[in-house]
Amino acid sequence: MISQEFTEEDIAYLPALEPEGWGDIRPRFAYFLKSDCCKPIKIEENGQPVAVGAAIFHADTAWLACIITHGEHRNKGLGSAITRSLIESIDRNRYPTVYLDATEFGYPVYLKQGFEVEGQYAHLRREAVAADIAFPPHIEPFNESFRDAAYALDYLVSGEDRRGVMAEFLTEASVYIDLNGDLQGVYLPTWSDGPIIAATDTAGFALMQIRSATRPTAILPVGNAEGLKYLQENGYNMYKTSRRMILGPRRVWHPERLYNRISGALG
Numbered sequence: 001m002i003s004q005e006f007t008e009e010d011i012a013y014l015p016a017l018e019p020e021g022w023g024d025i026r027p028r029f030a031y032f033l034k035s036d037c038c039k040p041i042k043i044e045e046n047g048q049p050v051a052v053g054a055a056i057f058h059a060d061t062a063w064l065a066c067i068i069t070h071g072e073h074r075n076k077g078l079g080s081a082i083t084r085s086l087i088e089s090i091d092r093n094r095y096p097t098v099y100l101d102a103t104e105f106g107y108p109v110y111l112k113q114g115f116e117v118e119g120q121y122a123h124l125r126r127e128a129v130a131a132d133i134a135f136p137p138h139i140e141p142f143n144e145s146f147r148d149a150a151y152a153l154d155y156l157v158s159g160e161d162r163r164g165v166m167a168e169f170l171t172e173a174s175v176y177i178d179l180n181g182d183l184q185g186v187y188l189p190t191w192s193d194g195p196i197i198a199a200t201d202t203a204g205f206a207l208m209q210i211r212s213a214t215r216p217t218a219i220l221p222v223g224n225a226e227g228l229k230y231l232q233e234n235g236y237n238m239y240k241t242s243r244r245m246i247l248g249p250r251r252v253w254h255p256e257r258l259y260n261r262i263s264g265a266l267g
Contacts, residue, residue, distance in 0.1 A: 003085035006040035008033055010049050017052060017068045019103075028066055028265070029054070037164045040066075041085055043078055051078035055086050056265055059161035061251070062090050064100040065265030067109075079109045087113065087247070097248040101264035107243055115245040119255055120222040124236040126212070136206040142173035142186070149183040150175065157197045157258055158267060159251035165266065166191070174210060176203035185259075187211055192263035193219055201226050204259040211260060212236075221255030 006029065014026050032038040032054045039057070042049040053067035064086050069078045090098060101121065102110050142150070150170060151163050169191035176185035176198065185203030187196045187210060194211055198204035208230060212218075218236055220227050221244070232238070242264065261267060 003041045003043050003082060006033070006042045006049070006052060006054075010042055010052075013048050014052070017049065017070050019068060019105075025066060025068070032056075032065075035165070038065075039089060041082065041089070043082055043085075045073065051082045053082045053086050054265070055090055056165070057090075057095060058164060060095055061097045061099065061160045062095040063266055064098065065263075067100075067106060079106065080112065083109060083113050092248070097246065097251055099247075099267055100245050101267075102243040102245050107245075110245050113247070115247045117243050118246040118250070119244045120241045121219050121244060121261060122222050122228055122238050123217070123219050123240045123242065124228075124231050124238045125217045126235045126237075127216075128235050136209050138176050138178065138184075138203075139174055139206060139210065140177050142170055142175050146175050146177075146183050146186075150186045153183065153186060153199060154197050156199075157254050159253035160267070162266070174207065176206055178203075187260075188262075189214075192266065193217075194260055195262040196259035198257055198259055204257070205230050208259050219261050221258055221261070223255035224258060226256070227259045 011026050011029055014029060018025050029040055032040040037057050038054055040052065040054040043051040050070045050073040051068065054065045056063045056065055067079060067082055087098065100110060100115065147170060154166060155161055169188045172190045174187045175183050178184050184200055185196065185198030185207050187207040188194065194215055196204060196207045196211060198207060204227060212234060218231055222241065
């Protein structure tokens with residue numbers, strides 16, 4: 001089974017591969033195609049993609065994303081094949097650490113490829129409509145003077161240099177600025193699942209309050225016990241978990257400071 005470059009023409013075939021509960025995956029692959037930080041691939045049968053996936057590159061780490069096999073073509077080894085192809089496409093000298101977020105279906109496949117479980121994400125949702133929320137104090141729209149501080153905070157929390165992908169989403173961000181004028185948190189509403197990175201619970205909770213006004217779902221590391229408690233006290237209920245997995249050297253990261261993840265494709 002030989003993988004090939006995913007093309008714009010392949011987007012039309014994606015609804016047939018779409019896993020239940022994932023929503024429309026076409027915008028994700030459209031983004032992969034336009035971004036210099038992404039490399040989507042496919043395996044074809046009869047001229048149509050039957051398995052797809054993508055690698056996303058930061059400064060010296062990579063994430064595997066959207067590894068999907070067509071429902072009628074499972075149990076043929078396509079999931080393993082596309083995962084192997086993605087790993088082999090990564091220069092491991094430049095990107096020694098590779099991450100992914102595993103579904104229950106993909107988990108055994110990734111174990112066989114050498115991935116190990118590093119942690120878990122809690123998936124929560126709120127059934128009730130959010131009440132009107134007052135704008136918390138210390139929240140400001142992003143401006144360019146905060147850019148370097150936002151990058152530094154994200155690096156501290158994630159252990160990854162994600163500026164290449166993060167840069168284009170910062171202009172729509174909200175930031176938490178303390179009384180000394182220092183940036184203590186950032187919420188990026190247009191970056192996939194709407195990540196929140198914060199140095200303190202106070203900043204994290206204030207930004208979660210803003211996010212919850214428009215987002216009925218939340219996903220954050222199980223290791224952020226205070227964040228989970230805050231969400232559950234505000235009407236969110238956990239309905240599943242997923243596994244954060246790693247291949248290669250471990251990085252120092254701080255899950256307790258991630259108040260919502262970016263996505264399963266980016267951590």
